[in-house]
Amino acid sequence: MGLRTPLFAEHERLSARIVPFGGWDMPLHYGSQLEEHHAVRRYAGVFDVSHMQPVDLSGPGARDFLRYLLANDVAKLKVPGKALYSCMLNDRGGVVDDLIVYYRRPDHYRLVVNAGTADKDLDWMRARAAGFNIAIDRRRDLAMIAIQGPQAAALTAPLLHADCRKAALALKPFFAVDGRWFVGRTGYTGEDGFEVILPAADAPGFWRALIAAGVQPCGLGARDTLRLEAGMNLYGQDMDEVVGPLEAGLGWTIAWEPDARPFVGRMALAAVRDALSHRAFVGLLLIGRGVLRGHQKVFVDGHEVGEITSGGFSPTLERSIAFARVARGIGADCTVDIRGKPVPARVVKTTFVRNGSALLDC
Amino acid sequence: MSAIPVDLRYTTSHEWVKDNGDGTVTVGITDHAQEALGDIVFVETPEVGTEVKAGQACAVIESVKTASDIYAPLSGEVLEANAALADTPEAINQGAYDAGWIFTLRLATPGSFAGLLDAAGYQAVVDAEA
The missing domain is CATH 2.40.30.110 (Aminomethyltransferase beta-barrel domains)
Incomplete structure (x- = not known):
């Protein structure tokens, strides 16, 4: 038996086909993967992505640490709420993981890393944190629900926690709003929508309300065909610890400028840039x-x-x-x-x- | 709970076999198999006239999830392949035991049918996997 998200009982109630994924027991589909895929392209679908791991980084050294840790440059994040996609590289220029980093407020960032790599990622970060004056907090207390599709925002907004409802609707793509619930206008499908990070205890009620509002529950199967159509990479398949970002169509995520910023993997990548x-x-x-x-x-x-x-x-x-x-x-x-x-x-x-x-x- | 009709015979690799009573059989995959595969999007049927041996891979089903070989349940010659599956592969999801049939065989040894699993035997195979 694998790990179970706070929504596992909901998946069973909906007769999901459960499969092991990255150490977790996750829904593959709830009947038809194709119908779930179409629901997201045409209307709205909801995914339990609680297997993904939010990691909060805080402290006076948070910004400098992330500028050293990530191949993309968090210095680009000037407005609170803005998100950035980045690879976290190893010393050989391979990819330890790909992640999203949100700038919450000065000295506070939230990362979301992949499920199967979370343990490794945390070890990697902690091993490099010495001297940066930061705290790394793995948030095991949170659930994560993605609602995606042309109608996702409109159907979701009335069901969000009151403290972020209005702000969520006003979000531009790749921005998030902070409250009891953390709501990002991000996703992995190529459609508009939200990714909501919320206390585990709040997750089942929110999930049920979304289903009651007509949002289609979607499993990992549809998530994979949607991301493939949208041109989004999957860690472990398109890139890994050996195959780096330059060979995986992720050159755009490497911030070479400024020249003076050293980041983990930079020298190795620079050395193979021409060869690749x-x-x-x-x-x-x-x-x-x-x-x-x-x-x-x-x-x-x-x-x-x-x-x-x-x-x-x-x-x-x-x-x-x-x-x-x-x-x-x-x-x-x-x-x-x-x-x-x-x-x-x-x-x-x-x-x-x-x-x-x-x-x-x- | 998937359906396992009692009038059919089965293989451990999840094909069903129907005795047509004239030395030929019709072959498809079971309801349990289609459910496990998920939405089926492509079927490569065997060429008519091909001689196949029992246990030989002779067709391929591709679902959204994976590619899966279909094995000849018995030795014989492929008489007919279900051409409708080219445009409607989902027929296997919708009716694994009727519109979703895959091919027919003229048996090399007419009596060989009796050696296959009956419904109870196949149910045991499915239960053992669970």
Whole structure:
């Protein structure tokens, strides 16, 4: 048996198919993953993401610590509530984890890290915190619920804790508001919506109210197809401790400026920056029949040019899509080896769907 | 609780087999199997005329979750494949035992059908997995 979120009983009540994920017993779907996916693109869906770990960092050294710890630069966060996506690198330029960091107020930041990596992340942070004058607080007392979709904000706002209701509706994307509940206009689906971090005891009531308001409960299955369509990476698949951000389409998250800012992994990344420029992280749209999956090989004119990192069926496009690490400049056409057969595919951008709409002609 | 019709036979790899009474059988995957796979989005059916051996992988079902091989329950020649699955793979989710059939076989050894699991035997296989 794995760890259980404060909403586990709710998932059982809704007859969810439960699967192990990152040490947790989590809902894969509540009947149909495809229906859950469509609900998020067309209306609104709700995800229990309480397996993800909020970590609060506070103290006079918090900002300097994060500027050293993360490849993106928290100095960009000038307004309270603003969020930033970043990789936390190891000394070799590989990725320890990817995370979101929210600037709450001077000397206070909140990080949200992945479930399966949380123990490792905390060890990593604590081992580097010496001399920074900060406190690292792993918040095991909190639950996290994501509501995503074109109607998510409107359906969720009346159900939020009163102290943040009005402010939440006024939030711009990638901002959060702090109160008894912490509400961010963030997500992992390519749709508008909120991620709400709240005391565990408040979670079941909020969850039930959302379901009663017509919001579709969604499992990890839909979460994966939604993030793939939205062009969002998954730690452990698209990048890991060996494969760094430059090889995973995350070059945009590395703040090279200012030159004078040392951060963990900077030297290693800088050393391989030119050498990696011949690699590209691309999207693939399958033209032939079948489903693209991680680790399938990509070919051009019979030569292997790369490998799929994440793949699957896109319910919105009704085609298979993937991310792949390939040689740069391979052109628009390739084939993918699916069980020994070359199946034609097209090289495209990694963002396939945004705000309910397909971004490419199929 | 998934359905296990008593008039069918089964394999430990979750195929169902229907005796058509004329030396041929129809093959599909069980309700339990479709439920475990989740939404099915692609089916690669075997080519008509192919000779298959019992236990040989001869079709593939791709769900939103994973790719899964389908094994020939008995040896024989593929007579027919369900062409409708090309456009409506979800037929297997909606009716694993009827519209979701996958292929038919002309048995190499007509009596071989009797060696498969009956409903009670398959129920035991499912229970053992739980």
